[in-house]
Amino acid sequence: MNGLPEAAPHLANARDLADAAPGLRHGVAFRSDAPQDGDEPPAGLSPWPPATVLDLRGADEKGQPNSLAATSRVVDLDILADANLAGDAAQTSLSSLAALYSTMIEGVPASGLTRVVAEVARDEAPVLYHCSAGKDRTGVSSALILRLLGYDRDVVVADYTATAANMMGVIARIVRGLPEALTAAGGSPLSAVPREILDAPASAIESVLDAWDAHEGGTLGWYLANGGDEVTLVALRERLVA
Template sequence: MTVTEIDVLPNLRDLGGLPAGDGRRTREGVLYRSALPAPGDARPTTVAHWPARTVVDLRSPREFATRAHPLQSDGTAVHQISLLTDTEVTAPSQGTRLTDIYRRILANAGEKLADVLQVAATAPGPVLLHCAAGKDRTGVAVALLLRIAGVDPGDIVADYVSTNEQMPAVLARITRFAPELGMTHPHDRDLRGAVPEAIEGVLALWDAHPGGVHAWVRSHGATDETIRRWSERFTV
């Protein structure tokens, strides 16, 4: 049987191999990102270890509750950590800059992002982060984990923008596997794709915070021990 493009989880990649300063690089097999998994997905060929042992689903409660998570099993734990509320997900986004949506996540869900860091630092790996498109909520959460580990902003932006290559498959998958979201999601924010200025604004806010991104995430509940454990786990 031929595996069609829609049967393959799009936007799935291992975030290992990125420069992390001081001659270090991010470790492969630790952190993945993707769009929305679906029942019956073909085994992916873009990552070495599958399924991930830990999944962080960043969707809102209503999105999460529509059906059982397809990766939940005895060998895979799924954590729901919503970065946008149901109301924020369904609110019209026409005319709203992605930069403003991302900064709203930082303002309203800082503690949730600290929770993402805690799971990534302590739960069995590989750890997969995803939302619906794997672009906005996933983009912010991944940017945080990469920046904490010392990855340069330019490399973070490059990873974020690479999602644009996957957007046709992402949108097709949402239409097929999450039709209940079709009336409200994808918004025009998905049709806009990954906008570099949006994630650059997030990185600039963290870097401008006194003490940088480490101090920012500590101000939202993360501990020095969690930051240390994540950095040691993810870089080599």
Template sequence: MTVTDLDVLPNLRDLGGLPAVGGRRTRGGVLYRSALPAPGDTCPTAVADWPARTVIDLRSPREFATRAHPLQSDTTAVHLISLLTDAEVTAPSRGTQLAEIYHTVVTHAGGQLAAVVQLAATAPGPVLLHCAAGKDRTGIAVALLLRLAGVGTDDIVADYVATNEHMPAVLARLTRFAPELGRTHPHDRDLRGAVPEALEAVLARWDAHPGGVHGWVRSHGATDETIQLWTERLTA
């Protein structure tokens, strides 16, 4: 991997083009996902419209406070919505399965996930979601947004698993640009990559909730109006 490679934001993609219910498809230029942006990143070619107008950073407060966000500007607003606490991020894995971590997020951060939906539905786009690796917290939040808009399990999981192609670059970038994460972030969790069964369990939990995923997100503060706005924004 060259220095130039490390200057390219990894795991960046546009979530447009996915099939949804009713013959609809997700629109391009609405929702992006990525790993952690870094100062001096080259202008990406993976998406058509850059930088995103709205950035939702899913890291913990301590991760976020380490340095100024490189995408914050007069035209890009950065919002911190933490899906794991500082203690949860830095806790040793001790064999903890990703499914257990994802269960913790869905159990304890439902309100934060509903806030992600509200921002995605109403803030200027494109909207970029990221955490540190762009795998776990980002994977859950993206899965929720896609499921709300009617994207099926297979396509959601395929997008999630696509992160595995980028993990060598993600880990190299964390070592270079965020060495504090290299010291505190449980690397074994990242080295496991994206585990389909972990996200499938989250999707199954949402589907089993009364009213499905719509009922779940409403139970955590989202409104029918917000869900409709998001669905109409993302799909055509």
């Protein structure tokens, strides 16, 4: 990963979900890459720190307690905990973003996404939800929230692809957080990851939207079939829609 910028002392891919679409309340739901010890407050997110943090990463990605644990209530919500990401299944899931996202929205892992909706709807705000890059689990979670609130596909795609401009900074922060033994020789496990995985192309999130649209009842039907409920949707709308 030569040519990376110096890792910033603040979140590299953070924004208020309300920036994605007109009519949403600011200061309620934030999305980002993973916070790190010593981070400065991110520009544009207020109030800060968040009252609640939804950490969507797996245990092997963390290495230490969430850096916001001293100021925020942290909810560990491993979106991919129940996905079969070992051996050949892992290679298949990481072969493309569409394959990875398909793993996320099918079977047991899908219930994790509906829980993100519930936490954003009811936990003390502001609620920050994040994974490692703030792109995949975070991006699909944002897409689900926006679609459930009735926003068009183009709004969802624009919010998702906005991450592409931040990816160099995100990767620099991820590499900084890797164990020294992995980076001492100038190498990184990221070098073996397909380039698409490190980008945010529109086609990736469109594959998710296509799957939701094809479900009986559309996105709402998918949500209800995977553990969601109408009461939570009412709470989500009352909280986020101005």
